[in-house]
Amino acid sequence: MTIDVATGIVRILKQEGVDWVSTFPVCRVNNALGREGVPMLMMRDDRYAVAVADAFSRITGGSRIGVCTFQGGVNAAGMQYAYAGMAQAYEDGSPVLCITDGVPAGASGNSQYDVASAMKTVSKWFGYLDKPERTPEFMRRAFTMLRSGRPGPVILAIPNATATYDETADPYRPVKGWKSAPDPADVRTAVDQLLAARNPLIYAGEGVIYAGASEELKALAELVNVPVITTLKAKGAFPENHPLFVGVRGDQVAHYLNKSDVILAVGSSLSPGRFSHGIPDAAKKTIILCNVDELHINKMIPTAHAVIGDARFTLQALRQEVSDRTRGAGRAAGDVAAEVRAARDEGLARYRQVMASDEKPINPYRVYGDLMQVLDLHKSFVTHESGNTRDQLSTVFDTLIPRGFLGWGNVSTLGFSLAAAIAAKKAFPDRASVAVTGEAGLGYMLGNLEVLLREKLGITVVHISNGGFAGYGPGFWGAGHDPYTHQVMGPDDVDMSKVIGALGFHTERVSEPAEVIPALRRALDVNASGRPAYIEFICCQYPVYGQWVGRGEG
Numbered sequence: 001m002t003i004d005v006a007t008g009i010v011r012i013l014k015q016e017g018v019d020w021v022s023t024f025p026v027c028r029v030n031n032a033l034g035r036e037g038v039p040m041l042m043m044r045d046d047r048y049a050v051a052v053a054d055a056f057s058r059i060t061g062g063s064r065i066g067v068c069t070f071q072g073g074v075n076a077a078g079m080q081y082a083y084a085g086m087a088q089a090y091e092d093g094s095p096v097l098c099i100t101d102g103v104p105a106g107a108s109g110n111s112q113y114d115v116a117s118a119m120k121t122v123s124k125w126f127g128y129l130d131k132p133e134r135t136p137e138f139m140r141r142a143f144t145m146l147r148s149g150r151p152g153p154v155i156l157a158i159p160n161a162t163a164t165y166d167e168t169a170d171p172y173r174p175v176k177g178w179k180s181a182p183d184p185a186d187v188r189t190a191v192d193q194l195l196a197a198r199n200p201l202i203y204a205g206e207g208v209i210y211a212g213a214s215e216e217l218k219a220l221a222e223l224v225n226v227p228v229i230t231t232l233k234a235k236g237a238f239p240e241n242h243p244l245f246v247g248v249r250g251d252q253v254a255h256y257l258n259k260s261d262v263i264l265a266v267g268s269s270l271s272p273g274r275f276s277h278g279i280p281d282a283a284k285k286t287i288i289l290c291n292v293d294e295l296h297i298n299k300m301i302p303t304a305h306a307v308i309g310d311a312r313f314t315l316q317a318l319r320q321e322v323s324d325r326t327r328g329a330g331r332a333a334g335d336v337a338a339e340v341r342a343a344r345d346e347g348l349a350r351y352r353q354v355m356a357s358d359e360k361p362i363n364p365y366r367v368y369g370d371l372m373q374v375l376d377l378h379k380s381f382v383t384h385e386s387g388n389t390r391d392q393l394s395t396v397f398d399t400l401i402p403r404g405f406l407g408w409g410n411v412s413t414l415g416f417s418l419a420a421a422i423a424a425k426k427a428f429p430d431r432a433s434v435a436v437t438g439e440a441g442l443g444y445m446l447g448n449l450e451v452l453l454r455e456k457l458g459i460t461v462v463h464i465s466n467g468g469f470a471g472y473g474p475g476f477w478g479a480g481h482d483p484y485t486h487q488v489m490g491p492d493d494v495d496m497s498k499v500i501g502a503l504g505f506h507t508e509r510v511s512e513p514a515e516v517i518p519a520l521r522r523a524l525d526v527n528a529s530g531r532p533a534y535i536e537f538i539c540c541q542y543p544v545y546g547q548w549v550g551r552g553e554g
């Protein structure tokens with residue numbers, strides 16, 4: 001059977017279980033998606049087309065691959081705009097599949113912009129389909145990379161979507177993805193260190209979520225009675241109401257990072273990024289790095305021992321080894337849990353206080369605390385924006401299930417929360433989905449709000465409306481680090497609830513603390529019938545949150 005490349009790609013996507021594709025037109029594969037009955041989620045710009053697919057892969061832990069298309073080829077306007085989305089996916093290691101037009105043979109003289117080199121800097125693999133009959137091979141390779149090893153984006157460029165090939169010559173079979181188990185000798189060494197430690201700490205990263213290893217993480221932590229911290233991107237990998245959970249950031253996390261002598265890092269690069277901890281006195285600690293590949297071993301800080309393999313197999317092997325050596329008894333519980341509890345109570349006291357605050361303008365922590373009360377934390381999704389909402393929510397928001405919260409941003413690209421909330425609704429239609437943003441994130445998402453109405457996506461945008469970039473300007477904390485670039489038109493100048501209400505959203509503007517809970521309830525009720533909501537909470541600027549250890553303020 002002769003088939004054109006675009007149709008071949010779409011049929012393979014279907015075989016791979018892809019049941020929708022996000023896009024911003026044009027892309028020459030799109031008409032085949034339409035003809036073959038694969039729904040397209042048409043965003044209003046190319047960056048969001050990538051970001052929604054990216055977020056879908058993250059939220060499903062890579063078990064369902066997000067796919068997007070955008071314009072490329074000789075007129076690479078879409079690709080140039082989508083670059084921000086791909087760079088973010090690459091930065092955060094998200095297994096998203098991006099399909100775009102390729103520059104046809106002989107047409108490379110047209111442009112200043114070198115597509116291939118640009119794409120190679122933001123992808124695990126950039127594939128240029130140079131022959132139509134290679135379509136199944138390229139798709140096989142793409143899904144192999146998307147489902148195996150360290151996650152990252154794959155970009156396919158299709159220079160001639162109407163070229164044909166024989167579909168029966170190389171029949172496509174879905175790719176399962178492969179995992180590796182660790183070297184038993186490395187597992188034994190890690191357990192030697194863990195059992196000999198005075199103050200061990202487990203440092204869990206997003207690899208735990210991609211490996212679907214939350215249960216295994218809990219089982220190991222409980223067997224060895226070791227406190228757990230998670231990275232921003234792994235927030236929720238460990239239940240945050242568990243007696244061994246310390247936090248993501250804050251004084252209690254700093255306390256444990258400082259006092260630990262052995263750090264068992266699982267599924268984390270331990271890279272001291274802008275939104276993660278440095279390891280204090282790293283050279284004096286024993287760092288055991290359990291990771292899916294070698295990329296991060298001995299990067300920045302010396303790795304004493306590495307255990308290479310899938311996080312789930314690694315955690316299972318560590319647990320088995322501990323169990324064998326201790327006849328199932330593990331490490332003594334001692335007063336570890338009581339100490340964690342005391343450290344949390346002390347570290348969180350100042351935030352718990354403002355979560356109950358009746359002050360006006362509303363304290364943002366009051367909104368977060370009330371949000372926790374209104375949501376079923378076993379059946380909801382919350383994400384933050386870049387700015388104070390990230391810093392504050394990652395300090396206090398209790399996440400009870402993996403991906404009940406999406407923390408994101410090794411670098412943290414404004415506007416991603418909307419994409420994440422949309423992707424969460426696509427992944428888990430029955431769960432409430434909430435994006436919490438400031439004015440900067442809102443500015444990025446405004447052009448895309450129409451999508452929620454058109455697609456009947458019942459999500460809530462919570463706006464912490466404080467009239468400025470709260471982390472930047474002068475205020476009660478001093479001069480501010482960017483006092484010339486922090487003020488924008490705020491709630492006194494413009495009523496965003498009216499602006500967004502005119503689009504068709506359910507909107508409210510809330511300035512009374514007592515109204516936070518009822519307003520959130522009304523929004524979630526409306527969401528249940530597929531109508532999006534925007535709630536503007538008139539808040540004070542309150543740039544107070546847990547710090548990253550080894551980072552500067554702000």
Ligand SMILES: Cc1ncc(C[n+]2csc(CCOP(=O)(O)OP(=O)(O)O)c2C)c(N)n1
Pocket residue numbers: 385386387388389412413414437438439440441442464466468469470471
């Ligand atoms: C694409 C992009 N550009 C610039 C930044 C830098 N940045 C981070 S937060 C922020 C302002 C946040 O202000 P706002 O949304 O009002 O939130 P607040 O901190 O006031 O809650 C800026 C400009 C970024 N994260 N992403």
Ligand SMILES: [Mg+2]
Pocket residue numbers: 438439440464465466467468469470
């Ligand atoms: Mg603000």
